[in-house]
Amino acid sequence: MICLSLFFSFSAEISVFVQTGASVQLDIQTQELPEFDDLYWKNYKSENIVRYTNESKKEKLHSSYKDRVDFNNKTFSLTLKNMQKTDSGLYTAIATAESDNNIVTYRVSVIDAVEAPVLTVNSNWFSGNFCTVNFTCRAHELMIDSSYQNNRCSKEEVTSQINTLILDCSEESIICNHSNPVSWKEDQISTTQLCFNKEKNSMSVQTDSSLLGSVVGLMAACILICLSVFLYCRCKKGAQEEVVEDSSVYAQVKVEAQTQEEVGGNGPNTVYCTVGQHQRPTTPPKPSAITSDDT
Incomplete structure (x- = not known):
């Protein structure tokens, strides 16, 4: 009962x-x-x-x-x-x-029991110790628009037949109460969260922004270092390939010289050997014709 x-x-x-x-x-x-x-x-x-x-x-x-x-x-x-x-x-x-x-x-x-009211914050602004919050208290066909300023607001009440909507504030909260003769329900918003935490949130956002800038700078530095290392390794690899190529040519020339020495016997052990020595003709030159003056 x-x-x-x-x-x-x-x-x-x-x-x-x-x-x-x-x-x-x-x-x-x-x-x-x-x-x-x-x-x-x-x-x-x-x-x-x-x-x-x-x-x-x-x-x-x-x-x-x-x-x-x-x-x-x-x-x-x-x-x-x-x-x-x-x-x-x-x-x-x-x-x-x-x-x-x-x-x-x-x-x-x-x-029937009343429906729960809805307390909506339209805007809020905080500076120093002064806070302003514009809000709406609504339930069924009843509505109250008001403002919370300097830690207080004016108590307001509207009625419709047997339903009553009451708006009240304290230093800690804004209260929207909907009632009829058999039941009541309310919605609250903490002014501490709306006002005093806003500055903290702003500082947190600035800190997060600074941290984000540091992270981005660090990532950029890492990318530049990686790119420099990559280019250095690439250049060093190219230089090593040139040295290996030169060594290969020198080795080839040396091998060819040794081969020529083995084939030609006592031929000179020089690069010229790889080209070949000058060969004297084996057939003696024919004697020139005797002229009448010689006889």
């Missing part, structure tokens, strides 16, 4: 709000009842929910309420269970004797 809000009017009706699915207890308001033969609790359909006979001290429940009501035969209160919106209406206690007396009448309204 939930705690109910009661609203008295100038008539005999007592307004009661109950949340959907909950129970409600309807009490006899007078301390002493007049003498009666029977006591009835009637609903808005004029159905007798329960009939209590004073002489027999017994009660009789309506067939449609047998599993949904409890009747106290000492206090004559009536408890209705698992209330639905279709159960909204008037409930009256009547004592009968020589005439009927309306003891008490309740106007029961079955309503």
Whole structure:
């Protein structure tokens, strides 16, 4: 059973709000009842929910309420269970004797629990110890636009039928509260996170930027070093290939010279040997013709 809000009017009706699915207890308001033969609790359909006979001290429940009501035969209160919106209406206690007396009448309204409000920050600005936050508190058809300045804001309230939206602030938080007679829900935002941590976040961003710049510079230096090493190795490799090539030519010339020495015997052991020595003709030259003057 939930705690109910009661609203008295100038008539005999007592307004009661109950949340959907909950129970409600309807009490006899007078301390002493007049003498009666029977006591009835009637609903808005004029159905007798329960009939209590004073002489027999017994009660009789309506067939449609047998599993949904409890009747106290000492206090004559009536408890209705698992209330639905279709159960909204008037409930009256009547004592009968020589005439009927309306003891008490309740106007029961079955309503749903409120939906949770939403607190949205539109913008915030922080400088030194001064913080400004523009925000919106919204729930269903209700809305409040306000600002949090210099650690405070003005308390505001708007209503629509039975729903109420309240905005309030403290040094630590902004509070948006949505309520009706049977329930309430709220949303909060920490002003510490919005204001004082903003400067820290800014410093953190600057630190991260400096760190990122250092990392980028280090990576660039590494790339330049790697490129220099690569070029150096490439140049050194080219030089080594030239030396090897020259060595190969020299070795080839040396081998050819040794081969020529082995073939030619005592020929000179020089590069010239690889080309070949000058060969004298083997046939002696023919004697020149004797002229008449010689004879």
